[in-house]
Amino acid sequence: MEKFQNFTGIVVPLDRANVDTDAIIPKQFLKSIKRSGFGQYLFDEWRYLDHGEPGMDVTQRQLNPDFVLNKPRYQSAQILLGRSNFGCGSSREHAPWALQDYGFKVVIAPSFADIFFNNCFKIGLLPIILENNILDQLFDKVYNTEGYVLNVSLNDQLLITPTEERISFEVDAFRKHCLLNGLDEIGLTLQHAEEIKQFEQRHREQQPWLFL
Amino acid sequence: MMQTLYDKLWNQHVVPTESGGADGMALLYIDRHLVHEVTSPQAFESLKMAGRRPWRLNSILAVADHNVPTTERGGGISDPVSRLQVDTLDKNCDELGITEFKMNDMRQGIVHVIGPEQGATLPGMTVVCGDSHTSTHGALGCLAFGIGTSEVEHVLATQCLLTRKSKSMRVAVEGKLGLGVTAKDIALAVIGQIGTAGGTGYAIEFAGDAIRSLTVEGRMTLCNMAIEAGARAGMVAVDETTIEYIKGRPFAPRGQLWDRAVAHWQTLHSDDDAIFDKTVVLDATNIRPQVTWGTSPEMVTTIDGRVPDPVSINDTVKRQDLEQALKYMGLKPNTPIQSIILDKIFIGSCTNSRIEDLRAAAKVIKGRRIASTIKLALVVPGSGLVKRQAEEEGLDKIFKTAGFEWREPGCSMCLAMNDDRLSKGERCASTSNRNFEGRQGPGGRTHLVSPAMAAAAAIAGHFVDVSQMDVG
Numbered sequence: 001m002e003k004f005q006n007f008t009g010i011v012v013p014l015d016r017a018n019v020d021t022d023a024i025i026p027k028q029f030l031k032s033i034k035r036s037g038f039g040q041y042l043f044d045e046w047r048y049l050d051h052g053e054p055g056m057d058v059t060q061r062q063l064n065p066d067f068v069l070n071k072p073r074y075q076s077a078q079i080l081l082g083r084s085n086f087g088c089g090s091s092r093e094h095a096p097w098a099l100q101d102y103g104f105k106v107v108i109a110p111s112f113a114d115i116f117f118n119n120c121f122k123i124g125l126l127p128i129i130l131e132n133n134i135l136d137q138l139f140d141k142v143y144n145t146e147g148y149v150l151n152v153s154l155n156d157q158l159l160i161t162p163t164e165e166r167i168s169f170e171v172d173a174f175r176k177h178c179l180l181n182g183l184d185e186i187g188l189t190l191q192h193a194e195e196i197k198q199f200e201q202r203h204r205e206q207q208p209w210l211f212l
Numbered sequence: 213m214m215q216t217l218y219d220k221l222w223n224q225h226v227v228p229t230e231s232g233g234a235d236g237m238a239l240l241y242i243d244r245h246l247v248h249e250v251t252s253p254q255a256f257e258s259l260k261m262a263g264r265r266p267w268r269l270n271s272i273l274a275v276a277d278h279n280v281p282t283t284e285r286g287g288g289i290s291d292p293v294s295r296l297q298v299d300t301l302d303k304n305c306d307e308l309g310i311t312e313f314k315m316n317d318m319r320q321g322i323v324h325v326i327g328p329e330q331g332a333t334l335p336g337m338t339v340v341c342g343d344s345h346t347s348t349h350g351a352l353g354c355l356a357f358g359i360g361t362s363e364v365e366h367v368l369a370t371q372c373l374l375t376r377k378s379k380s381m382r383v384a385v386e387g388k389l390g391l392g393v394t395a396k397d398i399a400l401a402v403i404g405q406i407g408t409a410g411g412t413g414y415a416i417e418f419a420g421d422a423i424r425s426l427t428v429e430g431r432m433t434l435c436n437m438a439i440e441a442g443a444r445a446g447m448v449a450v451d452e453t454t455i456e457y458i459k460g461r462p463f464a465p466r467g468q469l470w471d472r473a474v475a476h477w478q479t480l481h482s483d484d485d486a487i488f489d490k491t492v493v494l495d496a497t498n499i500r501p502q503v504t505w506g507t508s509p510e511m512v513t514t515i516d517g518r519v520p521d522p523v524s525i526n527d528t529v530k531r532q533d534l535e536q537a538l539k540y541m542g543l544k545p546n547t548p549i550q551s552i553i554l555d556k557i558f559i560g561s562c563t564n565s566r567i568e569d570l571r572a573a574a575k576v577i578k579g580r581r582i583a584s585t586i587k588l589a590l591v592v593p594g595s596g597l598v599k600r601q602a603e604e605e606g607l608d609k610i611f612k613t614a615g616f617e618w619r620e621p622g623c624s625m626c627l628a629m630n631d632d633r634l635s636k637g638e639r640c641a642s643t644s645n646r647n648f649e650g651r652q653g654p655g656g657r658t659h660l661v662s663p664a665m666a667a668a669a670a671i672a673g674h675f676v677d678v679s680q681m682d683v684g
């Protein structure tokens with residue numbers, strides 16, 4: 001995983017609640033056995049007017065001009081502003097992969113679905129929870145200011161607006177540590193291999209039927 | 213200290229470490245790892261690239277379900293992309309020595325159907341799978357939840373998950389269920405009440421006499437949909453019904469080990485007075501057959517209800533959501549649910565494809581024919597064994613005589629990754645769990661219902677109250 005660094009990025013507003021993982025990356029793209037290349041199909045059914053299938057040449061497809069990601073002012077956005085229960089639905093990590101592959105580094109919403117939220121951290125995409133009233137203000141500002149950017153500092157847990165307002169956010173200490181240092185969780189866990197083995201042995205003695 | 217069922221399952225699986233659960237992160241030992249073709253290839257690949265091997269092979273059970281065709285399989289999978297994904301699973305399992313039920317194995321089926329069916333998921337276990345509906349297995353009194361692909365790799369490599377304990381919620385359903393009301397209706401009624409985010413951050417225990425009187429299969433339907441209420445895990449305490457269900461299944465313990473296991477399983481319930489972070493109570497007698505009308509499972513009403521009117525909603529975001537949903541669903545405000553006309557019927561998915569589901573549907577259908585306006589009515593059993601059982605009972609004939617197609621097991625039109633799907637604008641009564649936009653095919657419109665309700669709708673061509681029908 002790459003280290004998460006401070007950055008300043010364009011913000012794009014996605015003003016819908018309950019954006020589900022089927023919408024983020026429709027299932028026909030889940031047939032890939034790779035981890036990359038999903039960005040071009042992000043929000044496929046909203047983003048294009050024609051129906052997408054894996055392997056299609058996306059440059060030949062018809063963009064939906066009304067979809068927010070297609071508006072010129074939001075090109076190369078790195079921060080996605082969402083509404084409540086973002087990422088609900090399936091456990092597919094393809095959803096955060098697609099967001100990241102598209103270029104997003106941060107998703108901000110008032111609430112996230114558990115599995116999605118968790119999956120984001122595993123790949124270095126930062127989900128930030130903000131209160132509804134702060135989000136409402138952000139949505140307003142983004143709509144009213146072309147090229148609206150936010151500066152994201154994970155270290156200080158701050159979003160800094162172009163007018164130097166500072167919005168602080170919460171993040172779990174362990175997850176922050178992993179993101180900032182680009183740590184591989186498997187490596188971290190394997191440092192406890194001995195403890196796992198001891199546990200496993202005890203567990204097997206107590207409940208041998210679990211090991212049939 | 214009084215413990216909830218969730219506390220017990222959790223505590224029995226936390227690996228004590230020196231830095232022990234700092235920041236509330238725990239190393240949770242995983243007993244059973246279920247694997248399917250969609251969310252595993254990237255995990256196997258990274259595992260290999262890192263030069264690692266699975267920690268404990270006999271904890272893993274693999275099966276291909278999402279991409280498999282439900283029509284005759286002798287010729288293999290025709291879609292090359294689907295085929296590659298299934299082949300990749302086969303190859304990974306063969307190389308590593310992982311137990312897999314291959315496509316033409318009688319035991320193949322939807323991962324959440326075959327786990328309990330085989331006794332591969334047992335009370336007291338921690339069960340994970342790269343699939344959100346892993347919550348299904350909690351019906352057996354185990355802690356089961358869905359994980360992402362990075363976590364699939366983590367469990368393969370370490371037999372553990374680095375995770376955080378959820379809050380606990382008790383959903384108590386008290387009283388007796390009315391005629392024609394099933395576990396599916398309880399699930400939808402609960403979601404209608406608490407919302408699709410109501411369970412976010414919680415593990416739900418379903419309790420109360422209406423739950424205790426459900427069969428294990430009914431409990432699976434309910435726990436299956438815990439994720440649709442936002443909860444990663446749903447569970448039901450172990451009782452005699454659970455133990456009876458497990459007895460004699462292929463992976464279940466036998467002899468002396470069985471007795472020891474049963475003694476342990478009998479402790480798997482919340483202590484009286486255990487404290488939950490949240491409690492929700494529903495009166496079973498008030499639950500009516502449910503039908504969703506929108507694009508989220510919380511957009512649900514009863515068979516006597518009507519499609520809501522956005523005008524009545526003050527919250528702007530909610531109103532826009534509703535308008536968007538009605539537009540997508542092609543429905544006018546205030547339309548009576550019973551006047552909604554259907555194009556297709558799908559009976560299947562990990563929510564409702566077990567033998568009892570098929571029996572319930574067949575009972576309604578017996579001696580009747582599907583309406584002439586129905587373009588396609590599908591029954592897709594959850595596993596090869598469910599299919600065989602149903603055929604032994606003659607259910608396939610009832611379905612076929614009525615005009616249903618009788619298919620091979622798999623996920624099928626639950627998410628339309630194979631050829632079974634809705635075309636744009638088509639409307640389907642489905643026993644699956646998600647009615648999201650495009651879930652059953654781009655532009656397709658899904659109404660979630662119980663198997664009996666789907667069967668009744670197939671006969672009538674529109675939704676009808678199954679409790680009013682003269683059934684078997």
Ligand code: SF4
Nearest residue numbers: 345561562623626627
């Ligand atoms: S039946 Fe549907 S919900 Fe269940 S595992 Fe398959 S695709 Fe997922």
